[in-house]
Amino acid sequence: MAATKIHAIYTDDDLLMQAVKQTRAANYHISEVFTPFPVHGLDHAVGLAPTRIAITSFLYGLVGLAVAMAMMNYMMIDDWPQNIGGKPSFTFYQNMPTFIPIMFELTVFFAGHLMVITFYMRSKLWPFKKAENPDPRTTDDRFLMEVDADNHDVEKLSKFLYDTGASEISLIENEHDH
Amino acid sequence: MYTLPTKLKLFSIILMVLGLVGIIFGFLTTPKTIDDVRKIMAEQESHHGEGHAVDGQDGADTANFVDEARGEEGYSGAAMEHATDLKAEGHGAASHEEHVLHQLQTRPWSATFVAAFFFMMIALGVLVFYAIQFASQAGWSPVLYRIMEGITAYLLPGSVIVFLIVVFAGTHFYPWQDHELVAGDKILQDKSGYLNFPFFLIRGVIYILGWNLYRYFSRRNSLAQAGANNYDHYRKNFKASVFFLIFFLVTEATMSWDWFMSMTPHWYSTLFAWYIFATMFVSGITVIALVTIHLKGLGLIPFVSDKHLHDLGKYIFAFSIFWTYLWFGQFMLIWYANIPEEVTYFIIRIQEYQGLFFGMLILNFVFPILVLMNSDYKRIPWFVVIAAVFVLVGHYIDVFLLVMPSTVGHNWSFGIPEIAALLFFMGLFIFVVGMGLGKVSLKPENDPFIKESENYHF
Numbered sequence: 105m106a107a108t109k110i111h112a113i114y115t116d117d118d119l120l121m122q123a124v125k126q127t128r129a130a131n132y133h134i135s136e137v138f139t140p141f142p143v144h145g146l147d148h149a150v151g152l153a154p155t156r157i158a159i160t161s162f163l164y165g166l167v168g169l170a171v172a173m174a175m176m177n178y179m180m181i182d183d184w185p186q187n188i189g190g191k192p193s194f195t196f197y198q199n200m201p202t203f204i205p206i207m208f209e210l211t212v213f214f215a216g217h218l219m220v221i222t223f224y225m226r227s228k229l230w231p232f233k234k235a236e237n238p239d240p241r242t243t244d245d246r247f248l249m250e251v252d253a254d255n256h257d258v259e260k261l262s263k264f265l266y267d268t269g270a271s272e273i274s275l276i277e278n279e280h281d282h
Numbered sequence: 283m284y285t286l287p288t289k290l291k292l293f294s295i296i297l298m299v300l301g302l303v304g305i306i307f308g309f310l311t312t313p314k315t316i317d318d319v320r321k322i323m324a325e326q327e328s329h330h331g332e333g334h335a336v337d338g339q340d341g342a343d344t345a346n347f348v349d350e351a352r353g354e355e356g357y358s359g360a361a362m363e364h365a366t367d368l369k370a371e372g373h374g375a376a377s378h379e380e381h382v383l384h385q386l387q388t389r390p391w392s393a394t395f396v397a398a399f400f401f402m403m404i405a406l407g408v409l410v411f412y413a414i415q416f417a418s419q420a421g422w423s424p425v426l427y428r429i430m431e432g433i434t435a436y437l438l439p440g441s442v443i444v445f446l447i448v449v450f451a452g453t454h455f456y457p458w459q460d461h462e463l464v465a466g467d468k469i470l471q472d473k474s475g476y477l478n479f480p481f482f483l484i485r486g487v488i489y490i491l492g493w494n495l496y497r498y499f500s501r502r503n504s505l506a507q508a509g510a511n512n513y514d515h516y517r518k519n520f521k522a523s524v525f526f527l528i529f530f531l532v533t534e535a536t537m538s539w540d541w542f543m544s545m546t547p548h549w550y551s552t553l554f555a556w557y558i559f560a561t562m563f564v565s566g567i568t569v570i571a572l573v574t575i576h577l578k579g580l581g582l583i584p585f586v587s588d589k590h591l592h593d594l595g596k597y598i599f600a601f602s603i604f605w606t607y608l609w610f611g612q613f614m615l616i617w618y619a620n621i622p623e624e625v626t627y628f629i630i631r632i633q634e635y636q637g638l639f640f641g642m643l644i645l646n647f648v649f650p651i652l653v654l655m656n657s658d659y660k661r662i663p664w665f666v667v668i669a670a671v672f673v674l675v676g677h678y679i680d681v682f683l684l685v686m687p688s689t690v691g692h693n694w695s696f697g698i699p700e701i702a703a704l705l706f707f708m709g710l711f712i713f714v715v716g717m718g719l720g721k722v723s724l725k726p727e728n729d730p731f732i733k734e735s736e737n738y739h740f
Contacts, residue, residue, distance in 0.1 A: 162655070190620070201614045 107278050108253040109135065110261055111238060112270035113246050117143045120247040123268035124149045127251060130264060136250040138242040157226075161219040168214025172207040238276075250276075283723055284432075284582055286716030294716070297709025304702020308390035319383045385693040388454040392689045395447045395455070397703035399541075400565075400681045401711045402440035403558075407566020408433045409497055410530055416500070416523035422593055424735040425586050427726045428719070429573050431501050433566075435718025436711050438497070441490040448486060448541050455689055456482075458547045469548055477544055485540055489533045496526040508727040516730055534559050545688035549627045551616070557608040558684070564601035564646075565677045568670045570594060573715070575663045583724055585736045588661040595660030598669060602650035605677075606643070631683060634692040638679050645676030678704070 114120045120143065127134055134150055177196045180203075185193040192198040224230060242248045253261055253275065262273050286294075313319050412430040415423045453460045457470075458477040464470045470477070500519050507515040535555035543554050551557075571594040577583045578591075616624045631639050649672040659665045686694045726732060 158657075201610075201617050204610065204614065 109276045110251045110253045111274045111276055112249045112265040113272040115271050119269045121149055126268050133252045135252050138248040140243050160222050161215045164218035165211045165215035168211040172210035176203045284719045294709040294712040297705045301702045301706020304698050308699030312387045316379050316383055319379050385690045388689045390699040391451050391454045392685050393699035394703045396682050396685050397707040398444050400678050401707045402444045403562035404565045404569050405434050405436040405440050407562035411566055413523040413526045416519050421731050421734040422738045424726055424729045424731045428724045432719030433715050434497050436714045438494050445486050445490050455545050489537050492529050513730055542684050551612055553612045557612055560605040560608050561677050561680050564605050567597045568673045571666055572670050589739045592660045595654050595666050599654040606647040630687045642676050642679040645672045
């Protein structure tokens with residue numbers, strides 16, 4: 105983990121986008137960007153890999169579908185195949201139309217909820233979590249770009265960031281670096 | 283500017299000629315008398331006598347049950363015989379043969395109607411999509427307006443042909459036009475306030491007039507907008523589209539009652555109109571995607587990007603699911619309650635058309651959902667083409683299953699009349715749409731949203 109970082113604060117998302125592009129072009133490493141709202145195209149500009157959460161969701165949906173089918177096949181066909189209102193409970197396929205609403209709902213339920221839980225786990229979000237906000241203004245109207253300064257000349261980097269339009273630049277020494 | 287490639291033009295003309303020959307052949311080779319029917323039945327008997335006997339036994343139970351319930355409800359014997367022809371032996375051999383003769387004579391009519399309606403509904407579905415783009419002031423789609431207008435060029439010839447078939451089919455399609463049958467049937471007498479020929483004719487005229495007038499004026503306004511320096515024509519189109527959508531919503535519902543549901547006049551379903559709408563809408567969008575890919579491949583529309591294709595792919599995906607939702611909504615409710623007067627519709631489709639009936643679900647639901655789920659795939663033209671072919675074949679089968687079981691019953695097959703009609707209308711469709719695309723520049727200049735549409739990305 106980098107010991108020293110530079111926090112550059114911007115007042116506008118267009119300015120931030122420009123700064124991100126310039127900083128990356130100059131081969132400085134951006135470790136984090138804080139914004140008060142989603143900035144369209146920022147992930148692409150910072151060079152983040154595309155998310156795979158949709159793929160997990162699809163797989164969770166398949167799990168939900170399998171659970172629904174196994175559950176109803178066991179309960180309605182295998183375990184206690186009663187005649188309920190003349191519905192054909194001889195095989196799963198003969199009685200399938202009645203099962204489809206549940207199969208659909210469980211597919212959506214698993215896909216949705218497990219995807220959200222995956223999102224929380226991967227982004228390390230939970231109740232009572234200590235907020236990792238370097239500057240409270242970034243939740244309101246400021247944009248903060250955090251650049252590693254370890255192997256760079258701090259003076260030169262500050263000058264560079266100032267030229268990209270940063271309104272405040274501060275050097276952060278990382279205290280609990282262990 | 284697009285001109286229909288000479289090879290494609292020749293191809294469409296060949297299709298039309300072949301198709302026309304086949305259609306005429308279909309009409310000429312229908313059996314004329316009961317003796318012909320006896321000969322055909324004897325042939326069939328010798329081919330697969332065993333299998334048929336078992337089939338008949340299976341169907342007999344259901345038919346008995348259904349007929350009994352219908353009898354209690356005051357259905358006439360003659361009407362029952364027409365509605366479900368599952369128990370061949372029951373009605374006496376002579377009347378059965380007469381019945382088979384009627385169905386065999388109906389077959390070329392049905393074959394022609396299925397194909398004619400299939401291509402007409404594509405043009406109509408595109409027209410509705412077009413109207414929705416105007417009414418919702420969509421920012422992504424104006425680059426596709428000329429393509430949609432080109433496809434809806436088919437609406438005029440297509441809807442006139444469909445109208446003529448519907449009007450002249452008479453009792454081939456619509457048992458309520460048979461006065462003898464109505465005289466002995468309480469249900470049909472009660473419905474005669476709506477299901478009578480003059481009113482049927484007037485309604486049909488109103489539908490095709492309304493749809494074609496909107497098509498004519500919106501196309502004219504859209505072209506006039508290209509040369510104008512204000513947005514008056516656009517505003518007119520906006521208003522026309524809103525009113526067309528209201529008009530369409532009503533006429534589409536009554537159209538599907540008139541032209542499809544009244545083929546089995548004892549049966550009714552509330553969801554039916556929306557179900558047919560879903561079929562036409564998804565087929566229309568699919569054809570927009572296909573034509574866009576064709577034009578893009580020729581390099582004629584550089585202002586259309588893969589982002590637009592992505593959006594069309596999403597529409598195909600979403601409306602395939604919507605269609606399935608309505609199909610299942612209709613099927614499951616009727617299957618679950620199993621009320622005799624409703625369930626006959628599905629009994630004949632499942633017993634006599636099982637492969638097609640469930641196969642179409644795979645084509646219309648499973649394939650599109652798997653092929654088009656990944657968002658990267660929706661931008662790859664050949665992937666969209668594959669999904670589009672599945673969807674179009676599936677929805678042809680869908681229309682086939684709306685018409686055939688109600689008109690020719692178990693005497694169906696997929697032979698020369700069906701293939702010929704499909705070829706003829708495909709040829710006509712390619713020819714008319716190609717000509718419709720060709721007359722003007724493919725870029726709708728001066729549209730208020732064209733700039734946004736060109737720069738569209740997400």
